[in-house]
Amino acid sequence: RMRTLESKLSGKTSEETKSLRSWQWLRRTDDPGMSALYMDRYLNFGLTEEELSSHKPIIGIAQSGSDLAPCNRYHLTLAKRVREGIRSAGGIAIEFPTHPIQESSRRPTATLDRNLSYLGLVELLHAYPFDGVVLLTGCDKTTPACLMAAATLDIPAICLNVGPMLNGYSRKDRIGSGTVLWKAREMHAAGEIDDAELLNMVTRGTPSAGHCNTMGTASTMNALAEALGMALPGSAAIPAPYRERPQVAYKTGMQIVEMVYADRKPSDIMTRQAFENALAANTAIGGSTNAPIHLNAVARHMGVPLNLDDWEQIGFHIPLLVNVQPAGKMLCEEYYRAGGLPAVMAELLDQGKLHGSALTCNGKTVKDNVQGKHSWDRETIKAYEQPMMPDAGFLHMTGNLFDSAIMKTSVISDEFRKAFLESPSNPNVFESKVAVFDGPEDYHKRIETADIDERTILVMRGTGPIGYPGAAEVVNMTAPGHLLKKGLKYSLPCIGDGRQSGTSGSPSILNASPEAAENGNLAILKDGDMLRVDLNKRKVEMLVSEEEIKSRRATLMEAGGYSLVESQTPYQDLFRRETGPLSEGMVWKRATRFQ
Ligand code: FES
Ligand code: MG
Numbered sequence: 001r002m003r004t005l006e007s008k009l010s011g012k013t014s015e016e017t018k019s020l021r022s023w024q025w026l027r028r029t030d031d032p033g034m035s036a037l038y039m040d041r042y043l044n045f046g047l048t049e050e051e052l053s054s055h056k057p058i059i060g061i062a063q064s065g066s067d068l069a070p071c072n073r074y075h076l077t078l079a080k081r082v083r084e085g086i087r088s089a090g091g092i093a094i095e096f097p098t099h100p101i102q103e104s105s106r107r108p109t110a111t112l113d114r115n116l117s118y119l120g121l122v123e124l125l126h127a128y129p130f131d132g133v134v135l136l137t138g139c140d141k142t143t144p145a146c147l148m149a150a151a152t153l154d155i156p157a158i159c160l161n162v163g164p165m166l167n168g169y170s171r172k173d174r175i176g177s178g179t180v181l182w183k184a185r186e187m188h189a190a191g192e193i194d195d196a197e198l199l200n201m202v203t204r205g206t207p208s209a210g211h212c213n214t215m216g217t218a219s220t221m222n223a224l225a226e227a228l229g230m231a232l233p234g235s236a237a238i239p240a241p242y243r244e245r246p247q248v249a250y251k252t253g254m255q256i257v258e259m260v261y262a263d264r265k266p267s268d269i270m271t272r273q274a275f276e277n278a279l280a281a282n283t284a285i286g287g288s289t290n291a292p293i294h295l296n297a298v299a300r301h302m303g304v305p306l307n308l309d310d311w312e313q314i315g316f317h318i319p320l321l322v323n324v325q326p327a328g329k330m331l332c333e334e335y336y337r338a339g340g341l342p343a344v345m346a347e348l349l350d351q352g353k354l355h356g357s358a359l360t361c362n363g364k365t366v367k368d369n370v371q372g373k374h375s376w377d378r379e380t381i382k383a384y385e386q387p388m389m390p391d392a393g394f395l396h397m398t399g400n401l402f403d404s405a406i407m408k409t410s411v412i413s414d415e416f417r418k419a420f421l422e423s424p425s426n427p428n429v430f431e432s433k434v435a436v437f438d439g440p441e442d443y444h445k446r447i448e449t450a451d452i453d454e455r456t457i458l459v460m461r462g463t464g465p466i467g468y469p470g471a472a473e474v475v476n477m478t479a480p481g482h483l484l485k486k487g488l489k490y491s492l493p494c495i496g497d498g499r500q501s502g503t504s505g506s507p508s509i510l511n512a513s514p515e516a517a518e519n520g521n522l523a524i525l526k527d528g529d530m531l532r533v534d535l536n537k538r539k540v541e542m543l544v545s546e547e548e549i550k551s552r553r554a555t556l557m558e559a560g561g562y563s564l565v566e567s568q569t570p571y572q573d574l575f576r577r578e579t580g581p582l583s584e585g586m587v588w589k590r591a592t593r594f595q
Contacts, residue, residue: 016261021155022058025129038129042094050092057131057260059086059253061095062121064135064142065162069100071139071218072162074209074240078249082134082160085253091132091260093253096124103140103218108568111499112470112575114141114148114294115588121149130155132260134252138162138211140502143221144294147230148587150266151301152594156259157266158361159231160252161222163240164332165210170201176214176325177205182476182504190484210240213332215324217502220287221294223341227281228298229269229360233369237340239333255362262363270302273355276314277345277366280353283318283393284344286327288502289408289510292394297585308404308583312396312538319387320410321347323380326504327410328388330380338377345370347384399540400549401521401531402497402512404583409535412507416490419454421535428535430455431543432493436525438462438516439565440474448480450527454488457531461522463498464515465579465586467564469572471497471511476504493533495540497522499582509533509540513581516562523562524552 017023028035039048050056061082065075083093099117103110125133135146137159150157168175184201187193193201211218222236232255235248275295282291292311299306321344324330339346348354349370356367375381382388392410412421420430435450437443439462452458458479463472475496479488491506497515500508514520521542530543542549556562567573580589 017055020055020057020131020260022129022131023055046092056090056092057257058129059091059093059256059260060125060128060130060133061086061093062098062124062133062135062146063095064098064100064138064146066097066100069102069139069142071102071104071211072100072136072142074162075136075138078160078162078246079136081246081249082136082253085250085255086134086257087253088250089254089257091257094130098142098145101139101141101145108468109470109472110141111473111586112572114145115575115579115586116571117142117145118148119588119591121145122152125149125153125155132156132256134256135159136162137222137225138218140217140221140290141294143218143225144297147225147228147298148301150230151270151298152591154265154267156256156264157230158252158256158259159222159225160249161211161225161231161236161238163210163238163242163245164219164336165206165213166208166239166241167213167331167333168205168207170204174325174329174331175201175205176331177212178216178501179214179325179504180205182478182506185478186484189478189481191481208241213239214326215286215288215322215332215502216326217288217290219324219332220282220285220291220502223285224278224282224287224291224295226341227278227345228274229358229366230266232362233360234340234342237332237336239336242336258363259361264359264361264363266302269359269361270298270304271358272304272306273358275299275304275306276310277354277358279311279314280318280348281341281345283315283410284321284348285341286320286322286324286388286392286410289394289406289500289508290502292406293499293511293582293585297587300585300587301591308396308406311394311406315393316395317391318348318353318393319384320389320392321382321384321387323382323388327392334377334380338380339373339375342370342373343375343381346373347381351384395535395538397509397538397540401495401525401540401542403514403520405495405509405512405540407507407509407535409507413490416493416507419490420493429533431530431532432457434459434495434525434527434529434531436461436527437477439468440472443474443477447477448482450480452480452483452492454483454492456492457533458492458494459522459525460494460496460498461516461525462562463496464513464517465582466576467515467517467562468498469567469575471499471582471586473499473501475500475508475510476506495531511582513583515581517564518581519556519561521549524549524556
């Protein structure tokens with residue numbers, strides 16, 4: 001089905017043209033009346049010749065930017081360049097809005113909107129005559145929502161990231177958006193800064209248009225879209241205000257038209273090999289703990305088997321190569337100038353850690369795109385043999401407290417290691433008592449008064465997909481002020497059934513399934529119980545006898561199970577009834593039937 005652009009642009013009707021989805025839709029030879037009806041409103045801005053006679057493919061531009069979604073807002077401008085690229089290559093662009101998702105202000109949590117945006121996008125792409133689509137991505141959940149929809153529909157699709165913000169600074173110090181918040185909160189709790197300085201410090205981290213300038217979930221998911229082959233090579237990390245950003249917007253518009261003619265679909269690109277490439281890349285960049293949730297969700301909709309054991313097996317032994325906050329020092333401007341993802345993938349390719357033959361959106365292989373693109377800036381992107389840290393991937397933890405949870409090891413600091421993990425007799429194992437909080441409100445109420453010392457494990461429950469609809473990003477908890485004032489040098493370990501911000505650097509065991517709201521054993525844990533965490537065996541065990549567990553479970557079930565907060569909206573209610581666990585990507589249980 002390959003066909004050159006020139007012959008396409010000559011305007012002749014060919015068999016290929018007739019096989020275009022939009023052609024069959026709008027050129028109904030059996031019923032010209034219906035064609036006329038489908039076309040009449042579009043012609044308010046187009047021409048009949050333009051829409052029909054020249055047989056151009058119709059390309060959607062899925063617009064995720066708006067005033068409500070400031071991280072993606074610059075897409076309102078970039079879309080013009082996308083449109084010009086589509087037009088130059090002989091396509092017709094139709095821009096339409098997607099359900100906005102803004103990480104930083106959506107209540108109760110932006111993850112709730114990922115599946116809503118996905119559903120809406122699937123409906124639009126299914127229900128209108130698109131031959132292909134440009135997916136405008138950026139802020140954390142906008143990218144997976146788009147990739148999930150592309151997987152379900154399986155029409156030619158390409159991602160364009162809005163790009164990260166410029167670096168933030170306070171004098172000479174880099175201030176990373178998101179990441180600075182955790183630091184500033186600790187300083188605030190320790191009494192080192194007042195309210196005004198907290199606000200000042202945090203807002204300095206967001207100096208321009210674009211998404212977070214750290215390796216948080218936004219930078220991660222856009223890097224992974226590129227690693228999968230769903231965005232042009234080198235495009236993900238370009239800072240939003242750089243001149244290369246509108247340039248790549250134009251190229252992306254050109255590319256999607258070529259993809260339509262080539263019939264290059266998500267199922268040709270997002271293969272098992274592509275997902276394995278993305279898993280390896282995620283460790284090397286120090287990617288967010290939200291990545292397994294989102295990538296597993298995309299894989300499910302693509303019909304590609306992928307689970308948390310794959311994440312550990314493929315990703316754990318990959319080293320951390322990218323020195324960007326929260327795992328490192330730099331921000332995304334350095335990362336881009338150092339070569340961005342192609343430079344990281346060039347290292348992985350040399351070591352045989354990638355499937356070089358995987359096809360990407362531009363019709364070339366991963367190897368074609370990244371070979372030899374090593375970084376010139378070894379402070380920001382390390383050589384494989386001299387990494388920031390070896391074995392920097394996620395561990396897949398199990399045990400009697402939950403069936404499945406993940407732990408990001410690249411953020412374990414030396415201080416934490418000394419305090420918890422360096423017992424000479426048993427390294428990488430610790431036993432500690434817990435302080436248990438039922439959701440973030442309970443945490444804020446009791447953190448200063450609960451019985452917590454410098455070896456306490458903080459546990460957060462009731463914050464999974466059902467408990468706190470959408471799964472709250474709250475498992476990274478700050479230690480109480482009295483410990484911080486004494487000069488505690490590390491974050492206390494945190495465990496929970498919710499998520500953690502990709503910008504946070506605390507060593508945590510996250511996304512635990514089953515969640516407390518499904519009456520997993522997290523629901524019967526009590527303040528002061530002892531836990532044993534064994535990183536060698538990937539186990540988290542509550543040191544409570546079998547009989548005691550049985551009796552606590554009986555009491556819980558007699559009381560009607562773990563108590564749930566009420567849904568506040570009809571959608572929250574629907575979400576809670578129809579969504580699966582974090583370990584499986586938190587996707588619509590029944591939607592996977594359609595992939
Ligand atoms: Fe949108 Fe961080 S809040 S990317
Ligand atoms: Mg986030």
